[in-house]
Amino acid sequence: MFAWSDLLAGFGTAITPMNLLWCFIGSVLGTFVGVLPGVGPTPAIAMLLPITSYLGPTPAIIMLAGIYYGSQYGGSTTSILLNMPGEISSVPTCLDGYQLAKQGRAGPALAMAAISSFFAGTFSLVGLTFFAPPLAEVALKFTPTEYVGLMVLALAVVVNLSGKSLTKGLISAGFGLLFTAIGMDSITGEQRMTFGNLNLLNGFDFVVAAIGLFALSEILASVEEEVGQISVMKIGKLMPTLRELKDNLMAMIRATLLGFGLGMLPGVSPAVTAFIAYDTEKRFSKHPEKFGTGVLEGVTAPEGANNSATSGGFVPLFAFGLPSSSAMAMLLGALMIYGLQPGPIMWQQNPHFIWTIIASMYIGNAMLLVLNLPLVGMWAKVCEIPYSILAPTVLIFCVIGAFSVRGNIFDLWVALIFGLVGYAMKKLGYPPAPMLLCMILGDRLESSFRQSLVLSGGSLRIFVTRPITATLLALAVILTAASLVARRRASAPAVLVEVDPNY
Amino acid sequence: MRREDLVMAVLCLATSAVVLVQSVPRYFNDRGSLGSGAYPCYIALLLAICGVSIFTQWFRGNRKTDAPPFFPSGRGGKLLICTAGSMVAHRLATDFLGFGLASLLFMIYLMRLLGNHRWWVTLALSFLFVGLVSYTFREWLYMDLPRGFLGY
Amino acid sequence: MSRILGKKRMVLMVALALGAVALLLTAGSSPAAQYPTRPITMIVPYAAGGGSDLSARLIAVYAAKKFGKPVNVVNVVGASGITATMQMLGASPDGYTLMIDGTSNTSFLAASRTDLPFKLEDRTWLGRWIGDPMYYMYGASTPFKNLKEAMDFAKSKPEDYAWGAGAQGSQSMFHGLSLLDDAGIDPMKTKMLVFPEGMAPSVQAVLAGTVMHAGAMATDVAKLLPTGKVKVLGVATFERTKQYPDVPTAKEQGFSNSTLLSWYGLSAPKGFAPEAMEAWTKLAQEAAKDVEFQAMAEKQNKPLSFMGPKEHLEYVLSESKNITVLAVKVGLRK
Numbered sequence: 003m004f005a006w007s008d009l010l011a012g013f014g015t016a017i018t019p020m021n022l023l024w025c026f027i028g029s030v031l032g033t034f035v036g037v038l039p040g041v042g043p044t045p046a047i048a049m050l051l052p053i054t055s056y057l058g059p060t061p062a063i064i065m066l067a068g069i070y071y072g073s074q075y076g077g078s079t080t081s082i083l084l085n086m087p088g089e090i091s092s093v094p095t096c097l098d099g100y101q102l103a104k105q106g107r108a109g110p111a112l113a114m115a116a117i118s119s120f121f122a123g124t125f126s127l128v129g130l131t132f133f134a135p136p137l138a139e140v141a142l143k144f145t146p147t148e149y150v151g152l153m154v155l156a157l158a159v160v161v162n163l164s165g166k167s168l169t170k171g172l173i174s175a176g177f178g179l180l181f182t183a184i185g186m187d188s189i190t191g192e193q194r195m196t197f198g199n200l201n202l203l204n205g206f207d208f209v210v211a212a213i214g215l216f217a218l219s220e221i222l223a224s225v226e227e228e229v230g231q232i233s234v235m236k237i238g239k240l241m242p243t244l245r246e247l248k249d250n251l252m253a254m255i256r257a258t259l260l261g262f263g264l265g266m267l268p269g270v271s272p273a274v275t276a277f278i279a280y281d282t283e284k285r286f287s288k289h290p291e292k293f294g295t296g297v298l299e300g301v302t303a304p305e306g307a308n309n310s311a312t313s314g315g316f317v318p319l320f321a322f323g324l325p326s327s328s329a330m331a332m333l334l335g336a337l338m339i340y341g342l343q344p345g346p347i348m349w350q351q352n353p354h355f356i357w358t359i360i361a362s363m364y365i366g367n368a369m370l371l372v373l374n375l376p377l378v379g380m381w382a383k384v385c386e387i388p389y390s391i392l393a394p395t396v397l398i399f400c401v402i403g404a405f406s407v408r409g410n411i412f413d414l415w416v417a418l419i420f421g422l423v424g425y426a427m428k429k430l431g432y433p434p435a436p437m438l439l440c441m442i443l444g445d446r447l448e449s450s451f452r453q454s455l456v457l458s459g460g461s462l463r464i465f466v467t468r469p470i471t472a473t474l475l476a477l478a479v480i481l482t483a484a485s486l487v488a489r490r491r492a493s494a495p496a497v498l499v500e501v502d503p504n505y
Numbered sequence: 506m507r508r509e510d511l512v513m514a515v516l517c518l519a520t521s522a523v524v525l526v527q528s529v530p531r532y533f534n535d536r537g538s539l540g541s542g543a544y545p546c547y548i549a550l551l552l553a554i555c556g557v558s559i560f561t562q563w564f565r566g567n568r569k570t571d572a573p574p575f576f577p578s579g580r581g582g583k584l585l586i587c588t589a590g591s592m593v594a595h596r597l598a599t600d601f602l603g604f605g606l607a608s609l610l611f612m613i614y615l616m617r618l619l620g621n622h623r624w625w626v627t628l629a630l631s632f633l634f635v636g637l638v639s640y641t642f643r644e645w646l647y648m649d650l651p652r653g654f655l656g657y
Numbered sequence: 658m659s660r661i662l663g664k665k666r667m668v669l670m671v672a673l674a675l676g677a678v679a680l681l682l683t684a685g686s687s688p689a690a691q692y693p694t695r696p697i698t699m700i701v702p703y704a705a706g707g708g709s710d711l712s713a714r715l716i717a718v719y720a721a722k723k724f725g726k727p728v729n730v731v732n733v734v735g736a737s738g739i740t741a742t743m744q745m746l747g748a749s750p751d752g753y754t755l756m757i758d759g760t761s762n763t764s765f766l767a768a769s770r771t772d773l774p775f776k777l778e779d780r781t782w783l784g785r786w787i788g789d790p791m792y793y794m795y796g797a798s799t800p801f802k803n804l805k806e807a808m809d810f811a812k813s814k815p816e817d818y819a820w821g822a823g824a825q826g827s828q829s830m831f832h833g834l835s836l837l838d839d840a841g842i843d844p845m846k847t848k849m850l851v852f853p854e855g856m857a858p859s860v861q862a863v864l865a866g867t868v869m870h871a872g873a874m875a876t877d878v879a880k881l882l883p884t885g886k887v888k889v890l891g892v893a894t895f896e897r898t899k900q901y902p903d904v905p906t907a908k909e910q911g912f913s914n915s916t917l918l919s920w921y922g923l924s925a926p927k928g929f930a931p932e933a934m935e936a937w938t939k940l941a942q943e944a945a946k947d948v949e950f951q952a953m954a955e956k957q958n959k960p961l962s963f964m965g966p967k968e969h970l971e972y973v974l975s976e977s978k979n980i981t982v983l984a985v986k987v988g989l990r991k
Contacts, residue, residue, distance in 0.1 A: 041646075048730065049646065052718050145867040146850075169558045173517060176551045180524065183548065186736045187541040188853030190534060191770060191825045194541055195527055200743070200774065204735035218592075225619065226577055226585040268861060269854070323880040324861055328704050331857070335711050338876065339718075341956030347883045390620025394612040395634055397592065401599075401608070402638070406648055409733055409744070414596050422589065429575050430509055448544045449853050455539055456848050457819060457867065535988070605680050629669035629676070636676030643683045649698065649731075657680060 009131065012357030016365055021061050021358070028065035029366050030373065032072020037080055037088045039213050040403025043073040047332040051339070059340040060355065064362040066336055070329050071123055071312040071363065074272070075370045078115040078305050082108055083232065083384050084396055086217030090209050091272035091308035093438055094280040096216055097163075098293060098300025106233045108382040109240030111301050113375060114250065117242075118306040120371040121254045126262040126310035127363055130317060135349075138321030141266045146453035147464055149269065151474030153447040156274050156439070158478040159281040161485040163435040165294065168489065170432045178437035181206050182444025189452055201412040206420075208441040210404045210413045214420025215427075215434040217400050221393050222425040232392070233385035240379050246298055253283050253299045257306030264307075265314025268326040272311045273442050277435075279307030285481075290488070313363070320344055320356055509575045510559055517556030524549040587618055603653030609635045692752055692932045696727040699923075700756040702741030704734050707855055708874055712787050712921040713757035715959055719950050720940055737826055738762025739774065746775055750926040752933025755783065758924045760828040760917075764977035768984045769826030777977060781929035782970040783937050785922035786944070787954070788962025790894040791832050792904065794873040796863050797886050804891040804910045807870065808840035811847060819848035821859025821871030826989070828919050829856045831980055832872035832893055834987050839912035844987045863887060874919065875900055875958040893917040900958070914983075920962065922969055938966065 015021065035046040047066050054062035077089030082099035095115065102111040129137070144152075157175075164171020184195045185205025196202040224232075242250070257279045264275040283303035284293045293300050318324040323345035325331035337344055348356060384392070404417035424434050458464035466472050524545050531542030577585045591614055598607035612631040616622055622630075639657075642648040697720070701713045710732065717728040733741040742762060748754035767777050793804060801807040811818040823829025830851070837844040850868055852858040859871040864886055873881075873889075878901065881887045891907045892898055893915050907915035923937065944950045945963045954961050964972065984990035 048732070051714060051730075052721060052727070055718060142861070142865045145862070145865050169555050169562070172551065173513070173555045176517075176548055176555060177520075179548045180520070180545065180552070183545045186739075189825060189851045190541045191737065192531065192541045193772075194545065195524065204740050222585055222589060225588045226581040228581050228584065269858070322864070322884060324864075325857070331704065331707070335714065338711065338957050339714070339953075343880050345880050345884060388620055390616050390618075390622065391630060393588075393619060394615040394631075397595075397615070398608050398612065398635070398638060401595070401604075402642055402648070402650065405650065408735070408740075409649065409731055410740075411600075411651060414599070418592055418596060421592070430507075430513065432513075445853070449851075451544075452539055453850050453852070456850055459816060459848070460538055605683060609680070625666060625669045629672040632674075632676030632680070633672040634676065636679030639683045640679040657683065 008353060008357045009361065011354060012359075012361035013364075015060065015354070015358040016064070016361035021064050021362060022365070024057065024061040024065040025068050025362050025366050026369055028068025029072040029075075029370050031065075032069035032074075033076035033370065033373070035069065036073035036076025036092075038403060039080065039086050039088055039217060039400060040209055040406045042089055042209075043070045043329045044332055045406065046073070047329060047336070051332070051336055054336060055339060059337070059342055060358055062336060062340070063333065063355075063359055064366075066333055067316075067359060067363060068366045070315075070333070071309060071366060072370060074123075074305075074308045074312055075116065075119050075374055077308070078119070078301070079112065079381055080217075082111045082115065082301065083381060084217060084392075085220040086396065086400065087212050089272075089308070090212055090442070091276045091311070092304070093212055093216065093273055093435070094276045094304035095301055097280070097435060098295070098297050100220070101294070101296035102298070102301065103232060103385055105296050106238050106385075107296065108233065108385050109238065109378050110242040110246065110298065112378045112381055113241050114246070114298055115301050115305040116371055116374040116378070117247070118250070118254050118257065118302040119309040120367050122258040122261060122306035122310040123313065123367040123370075124364060125255075125258045126265075126313035127360060127367070129262050130313045130320075130363075131360055134317050135321050137266060138318050138324075141268070141318050141326075142322070143470070144267055145468075146450040146457065147468050147471045148474065149267075149446065149450040150454055150465065151471040151478070152264075152267070152270065153443050153450065155474050155478040155481070156278055156443055157447075158482045158485070159277050160436045160439060161482055161489075162281050162284055162290075163277075163433055163439070165431070165433045167431065168486075170430075171436050174427065174432050174434065175436035175440045178440025179444045181211070181437075181441050182448070188445065188449055204408070204410075206416055206441065207407050207413065208438060209407045210417050211420045211441055212438055213400050213404050214417040214422075215424035215438055217396065218417060218421025219424025219428055219434070221397060222421060223428050224389065225393065229389050231386050231389055240382060242298065250299055250302045252286070253302040254306050256282060256286065257303045258310045261307030261310030262314040265311030266317045266326065268318060268324060269446060270326075271442055272308045272327070274439070275311045276304035276308045277439050279303040285484070309367075316360075316363075320348070322346075507575075511563060514556040514559035514563075517552045517559070521549040521553040521556065524552075584619065588615065591615060591618070599651050599653070601653050603655060603657040604650040605635060605639045605657035606653060606655065608638075692930070692936050693724050693726045695753065696729055697724070697752075698748075698754045699728055699730050700741050700745050700754065701730055701732045702734070702738035702756065702759075702762045703855060704732060707857065708789065708876075708919070709757050709759045709761070709921060711876070711957065712759070712789075712959060715954060715957060716757070716786055716923070716944075719944060719947075719953070720937075723940055723943065724936070737824060738766060742775060745924070746780060746926055748926050750781070750928040750930060752925075752930035752936075755923050755925045755937075757921055759921050760831075760919055760976070761824070761826070763924075764973050765826055765828055765831055765980055767977045768831075768980035769989050771990060777973060778970070780927055781925040781934065782966045782973070783923035783925055783929075783934070784941050784966045785920050785962060785964035785969045785972075786941060787921040787959050789874050789919040789921065789960060790892050790898050791828065791872045791874060791917050791919050792878050792889045792901075793832075793836070793870055793891040793893070793907070794860065794863055794878065794881070795870045795888045795890050796866055797888050798866070799869060799888060801890065803905070804836070804907060804912065807890065808836070808842065808912075811837065812840060812842050815842055815846040816848065819850060819868045821862045821868040822849050822851050823856045823859045823872065824853055825851055827855065828917060829859060829872040830989075831983065832915075832917050833870070834989070835893075835915045835917065835983055836907060836912055838983060838987060839907075839914050875960065879958050898960070900960075918962070920964075922964070941965075 077092035078095045080086040080088040081092040081095040085096050085100040087093040099111050160175045284290045315326045325334045528542035528545040531540045534540030595611040616627045701710045703709045721728040745756040862868045863871045892904050
């Protein structure tokens with residue numbers, strides 16, 4: 003399917019001034035949208051769809067695609083600076099990124115996020131360029147049973163996110179799973195645990211919960227600590243050192259592969275991909291216990307993964323016209339407005355269009371790197387804004403963000419309550435990440451599990467007989483066991499010390 | 506574990522009980538396959554086990570108390586309660602006054618509470634920020650932020 | 658009083674004034690002479706990119722052009738469309754909020770549930786715009802050559818027949834249910850796979866070989882038929898479609914009750930402003946004659962099928978009644 007001449011021709015079209023302009027506009031808009039909590043690429047694309055009917059299909063799709071991968075660049079900014087995930091796929095970035103900001107290292111964190119995003123975004127495009135059709139076939143082989151395997155594997159990540167007390171991590175995860183069960187059951191339509199309250203019919207949206215659990219709780223905690231500004235220490239260097247870049251190289255490679263592979267699968271949220279990347283990096287790291295206190299790899303991995311996941315998302319779209327996420331579905335809609343059908347027909351009749359889009363994505367990623375790196379200094383200054391001004395402005399953005407997700411005023415209460423819950427959890431040492439991860443995974447896990455049982459006629463053996471599922475489940479068990487052993491070993495020295503005092 | 510964790514353990518067990526009561530009758534659906542109650546049942550089980558685990562750890566003497574006290578106290582505590590209260594007030598005021606006015610009052614209050622600015626600065630920044638944000642989101646991004654009886 | 662120097666105070670005053678002006682500009686205005694005087698909101702009860710969403714956008718773009726004011730499509734997802742419906746019903750009937758309706762969130766929803774917080778008649782119906790037929794899509798490797806063969810197999814071994822039903826109570830589900838019911842099979846004995854996200858994943862499941870068939874719209878057929886991975890064995894309409902005249906209807910093949918038009922229309926809160934009502938009715942009439950609009954609809958594989966408000970409501974109510982019978986019969990409705 004691939005010929006160098008096709009790609010070069012694509013670049014030729016992508017470099018025309020008109021296309022470059024719209025690539026730039028899309029990327030910038032995407033970054034802006036990514037920075038705002040709650041507002042994501044999907045509503046932005048939706049809002050701009052009518053305008054695109056005045057452009058031709060090529061600049062329109064170039065711009066919309068730019069919004070999509072641009073938003074994954076922007077999402078990390080507020081995650082690092084304010085513990086407020088701009089995009090749900092940037093939640094894991096909060097874990098280490100915000101700690102780095104508090105230590106005055108917001109600059110290197112932001113820069114590393116941009117560099118990793120560029121690396122992963124660009125190299126994953128190589129996968130899209132060369133391997134799209136055969137990979138799409140693999141993606142198709144994922145039935146509900148395989149999804150159960152994948153979701154269980156993602157759950158294994160929870161153990162690693164639990165911090166010092168496994169019990170507390172499990173409680174956080176358990177409540178997260180419970181929150182997804184509240185509302186209308188998607189398969190039977192029955193109401194679960196809504197206690198007759200119509201507002202709860204819809205359950206909780208995890209973006210709204212993320213705003214509460216991460217951003218609002220952090221503000222409450224900071225107010226109590228009477229912080230004057232976010233960064234306690236003076237803002238240091240703005241760029242990571244060469245040594246740090248070298249250390250992060252493997253992390254970027256791993257994130258690229260992982261993100262691209264998982265991004266191809268329809269329905270796997272980029273947030274889940276980012277969490278898995280974070281967890282994987284922690285396992286490969288020589289100092290895993292430092293994750294969560296401000297480790298640069300903890301920013302590199304999720305940020306790279308969420309960008310390569312966007313390229314992965316284009317694989318089923320271009321190969322079969324199947325959208326792997328709601329933003330992709332909107333892009334598909336935009337294509338259809340022009341009467342373009344992505345899939346084999348397009349490869350046959352209009353391959354130049356696809357190559358132009360792919361070429362523009364390479365260009366867009368480069369543009370975003372050039373845009374974002376100089377801005378690092380400006381963003382890092384946010385850490386020096388007096389908290390008395392920063393706090394109310396961030397809170398107002400959170401309100402807007404929470405409202406924008408579903409247009410639902412009740413969500414503002416949800417965000418607020420999750421904020422208070424998050425604050426309490428912080429005080430008591432319960433990690434919020436497992437709760438959020440489970441809220442993202444829960445629905446999919448449950449519906450895939452029930453679908454699998456329908457397929458198997460009620461027997462559980464289907465999870466063992468299907469090869470991919472069995473592999474995923476076995477991997478989940480192995481990883482969980484490895485994490486538990488590592489935890490035991492990490493706390494063992496403390497036990498020995500306690501035994502010794504009588505000496 | 507601290508005393509507050511025991512409260513958490515009780516919460517876990519109570520939630521578990523409520524969920525089980527709601528879900529066990531719906532464990533199977535009318536056709537005999539797994540119904541809508543199955544999944545919550547297992548979660549309830551997990552929470553119950555965790556609750557029991559906290560109790561076990563407490564009784565085994567694991568009573569580290571190096572963490573800061575839970576209830577807010579001192580000036581920081583007062584700031585926290587006022588901030589949280591203002592967030593609730595903002596939420597309620599939005600229904601009545603609309604997003605624009607409520608946010609304006611909210612920002613003015615918080616700037617006075619948390620900082621030491623002169624009135625001019627507080628008012629100017631609040632008006633500017635809330636005005637720009639309202640304009641951007643309502644007019645350019647077509648977001649229908651809630652309006653109150655005055656239309657703001 | 659403050660000790661701010663004159664210049665700084667000027668800057669602050671300007672900032673204050675700017676902000677106040679910006680805030681003032683956003684104040685809600687009251688409707689004036691010529692409708693519409695400000696942007697209109699069109700609520701979509703399902704996720705972006707789906708059937709209702711794309712239909713809504715097709716209409717919205719046209720309306721925006723004709724009205725000269727933006728028509729913003731807003732997705733309010735949740736609870737099988739109940740959330741969006743409640744939001745629309747609770748909105749002001751001043752003419753600036755409407756909703757796109759489809760079978761899934763009206764007649765079929767009312768048929769499959771007894772606990773709806775609203776009644777179908779309690780809204781202003783604005784008529785129908787689109788009539789999208791649903792096809793029976795099978796994987797290319799199925800051994801069946803037509804629907805009859807497929808149903809014969811399902812009758813003999815229902816527990817081996819897996820099919821994709823889309824969301825609970827959706828048209829995709831009833832599409833399959835009515836076929837099975839017509840063939841004399843108890844659908845509850847088959848492997849009905851519910852996909853909460855809607856039709857898209859159930860179509861993907863056909864590609865993956867997980868299910869034997871799923872309901873698909875013209876857009877899905879147009880997209881997937883050329884890949885050679887699917888076969889279309891029937892369509893659930895009264896007559897063969899213009900797009901795919903080779904596909905026999907389910908009725909022809911002996912399944913007389915399986916005629917399902919997936920229509921899309923508009924509705925608004927009760928007591929919708931008369932000038933708005935008139936404007937939208939006129940718009941529909943114009944659209945029916947507008948060649949450009951028809952070409953656009955054809956490009957997007959959305960067959961147009963207009964029906965006025967009163968007849969459309971009657972159609973919906975009778976459809977709801979018929980489907981309720983089916984729903985009770987197969988045990989979907991308690």
